[in-house]
Amino acid sequence: MADKQKIKVLVVDDEPNIVEILKYNLQKEGYEVATAEDGLKAVKTAIKFQPDVILLDIMMPNQDGVETCLQIRQIPELKHAFIIFLTARLEEYSEVAAFDVGADDYITKPIKPRALMSRIAALFRRDSKKEQEKGQIKIRDLNIDRSSFTIDKAGKTITLPKKEFELLYFLANNPNVVYSRDELLHNIWGSDVFVLARTVDVHIRKVREKIGEEYITTVKGVGYKFELG
Amino acid sequence: MADKQKIKVLVVDDEPNIVEILKYNLQKEGYEVATAEDGLKAVKTAIKFQPDVILLDIMMPNQDGVETCLQIRQIPELKHAFIIFLTARLEEYSEVAAFDVGADDYITKPIKPRALMSRIAALFRRDSKKEQEKGQIKIRDLNIDRSSFTIDKAGKTITLPKKEFELLYFLANNPNVVYSRDELLHNIWGSDVFVLARTVDVHIRKVREKIGEEYITTVKGVGYKFELG
DNA sequence: CAATGGGTTTAACACTAACTTAACAAAGCG
DNA sequence: CGCTTTGTTAAGTTAGTGTTAAACCCATTG
Numbered sequence: 088m089a090d091k092q093k094i095k096v097l098v099v100d101d102e103p104n105i106v107e108i109l110k111y112n113l114q115k116e117g118y119e120v121a122t123a124e125d126g127l128k129a130v131k132t133a134i135k136f137q138p139d140v141i142l143l144d145i146m147m148p149n150q151d152g153v154e155t156c157l158q159i160r161q162i163p164e165l166k167h168a169f170i171i172f173l174t175a176r177l178e179e180y181s182e183v184a185a186f187d188v189g190a191d192d193y194i195t196k197p198i199k200p201r202a203l204m205s206r207i208a209a210l211f212r213r214d215s216k217k218e219q220e221k222g223q224i225k226i227r228d229l230n231i232d233r234s235s236f237t238i239d240k241a242g243k244t245i246t247l248p249k250k251e252f253e254l255l256y257f258l259a260n261n262p263n264v265v266y267s268r269d270e271l272l273h274n275i276w277g278s279d280v281f282v283l284a285r286t287v288d289v290h291i292r293k294v295r296e297k298i299g300e301e302y303i304t305t306v307k308g309v310g311y312k313f314e315l316g
Numbered sequence: 317m318a319d320k321q322k323i324k325v326l327v328v329d330d331e332p333n334i335v336e337i338l339k340y341n342l343q344k345e346g347y348e349v350a351t352a353e354d355g356l357k358a359v360k361t362a363i364k365f366q367p368d369v370i371l372l373d374i375m376m377p378n379q380d381g382v383e384t385c386l387q388i389r390q391i392p393e394l395k396h397a398f399i400i401f402l403t404a405r406l407e408e409y410s411e412v413a414a415f416d417v418g419a420d421d422y423i424t425k426p427i428k429p430r431a432l433m434s435r436i437a438a439l440f441r442r443d444s445k446k447e448q449e450k451g452q453i454k455i456r457d458l459n460i461d462r463s464s465f466t467i468d469k470a471g472k473t474i475t476l477p478k479k480e481f482e483l484l485y486f487l488a489n490n491p492n493v494v495y496s497r498d499e500l501l502h503n504i505w506g507s508d509v510f511v512l513a514r515t516v517d518v519h520i521r522k523v524r525e526k527i528g529e530e531y532i533t534t535v536k537g538v539g540y541k542f543e544l545g
Numbered sequence: 546c547a548a549t550g551g552g553t554t555t556a557a558c559a560c561t562a563a564c565t566t567a568a569c570a571a572a573g574c575g
Numbered sequence: 576c577g578c579t580t581t582g583t584t585a586a587g588t589t590a591g592t593g594t595t596a597a598a599c600c601c602a603t604t605g
Contacts, residue, residue, distance in 0.1 A: 191341065192430045205510040206430060208498070235492045236535050248563055249537035285581090286565055292583065293563095307573065307580065477552055515554055517592065536562065536591060 097138035126150025258313035326367035355379025434508030487542040
């Protein structure tokens with residue numbers, strides 16, 4: 088996948104139940120999660136953990152969310168973090184305070200996990216869309232088009248499955264450069280996936296089968312490369 | 317979508333905090349932002365900046381939002397601009413006055429940035445729909461007609477429900493481009509709606525059922541696209 | 546304001562392409 | 576020639592999608 092590294096979320100609430108529910112849901116969505124049970128611990132954890140998103144309860148022992156938010160906003164390394172307040176419906180005063188204090192958003196309890204997930208996802212959607220907006224390669228007699236996951240060759244259009252496409256796309260993007268199987272795995276499958284290196288061979292086979300044998304060549308003992316004319 | 321060039325937003329409020337928060341969030345969403353701190357400056361800036369959207373606080377020194385709105389509405393170059401009032405919860409009177417004065421919408425403080433962003437995005441979704449309401453697409457043997465929500469195929473006319481139509485219309489408008497379920501949700505359902513991504517599948521099913529299987533193809537692990545030729 | 550009904554969303558289960566693994570054949574290299 | 580690396584095929588597994596039915600929502604109507 089394209090999430091080179093996981094988005095990190097820090098959940099801060101004094102109610103263990105809520106923390107658990109949020110943690111569970113966030114992890115299921117592929118986020119890396121840390122938790123803290125009060126404001127003081129939140130700040131410490133945030134510094135170590137460097138979260139991208141902080142879900143912050145307002146009413147907490149030791150140090151409430153507003154004060155915590157203020158402190159976090161002072162820390163340069165955490166300035167980019169999104170802070171979302173979790174508030175009980177009736178603490179309206181806090182809504183006002185929240186934004187003065189630098190929160191990016193707030194949601195009212197009871198929390199609907201699904202809605203919260205979408206909202207967090209929305210925060211990062213823009214970037215991922217842009218990444219994909221690159222991507223059309225003309226090389227030799229191939230026209231490789233990321234937007235449609237297709238290869239055009241001599242008028243014929245071939246649609247490739249994801250992994251096969253990514254493989255060809257990656258190699259074609261760096262023509263004449265030899266990549267080892269491990270490098271290909273790392274770049275295309277991602278750094279946190281464990282599959283046998285020989286898996287690459289099979290995908291290479293499939294790609295060659297579909298576009299022809301003359302594009303990807305083997306360098307024995309090293310790996311594969313996309314061959315220029 | 318059609319954001320060839322950035323949408324311009326003018327934020328007018330006398331509270332620097334609020335201005336900052338809104339500016340920050342708007343820029344993050346990709347809008348171009350200008351600010352003004354009172355009504356008089358707002359009008360001047362608006363003339364220079366030519367915003368597409370104006371966020372206007374009601375209670376301001378020098379010249380309040382209502383009066384400012386009236387003035388802006390006089391200026392021909394700014395007639396197309398959307399004006400959204402920002403009001404404190406209790407100034408109910410203003411809700412009434414706002415629309416008399418030519419505002420397009422209003423929201424009450426405290427402002428939820430997310431909600432505001434969605435609202436702004438929605439303005440342009442609606443707007444762009446209007447533009448396209450002429451919208452008729454001829455593609456392959458289909459004739460897709462937005463004004464009646466119908467598809468003509470080989471003499472037969474099929475009427476689709478709204479979501480199904482929008483889905484087909486969107487894909488047909490961007491043929492050969494693969495869209496993930498999330499992208500489709502974002503573009504068709506809107507950014508502030510939280511539904512499961514799999515909902516898209518069901519609508520795809522219905523559309524295929526009605527117009528035939530040969531138009532929309534699946535790219536596994538990626539999404540759907542409208543297939544040309 | 547219950548009942549209806551179309552549209553939409555969710556949930557559950559079935560199914561298959563895609564992916565991975567494994568196993569054997571062929572090819573390169575000392 | 577052995578030994579290692581790659582090619583190839585087939586079989587095993589899984590993640591992603593298809594499909595259907597049921598739940599839900601909301602506007603309309605009697």
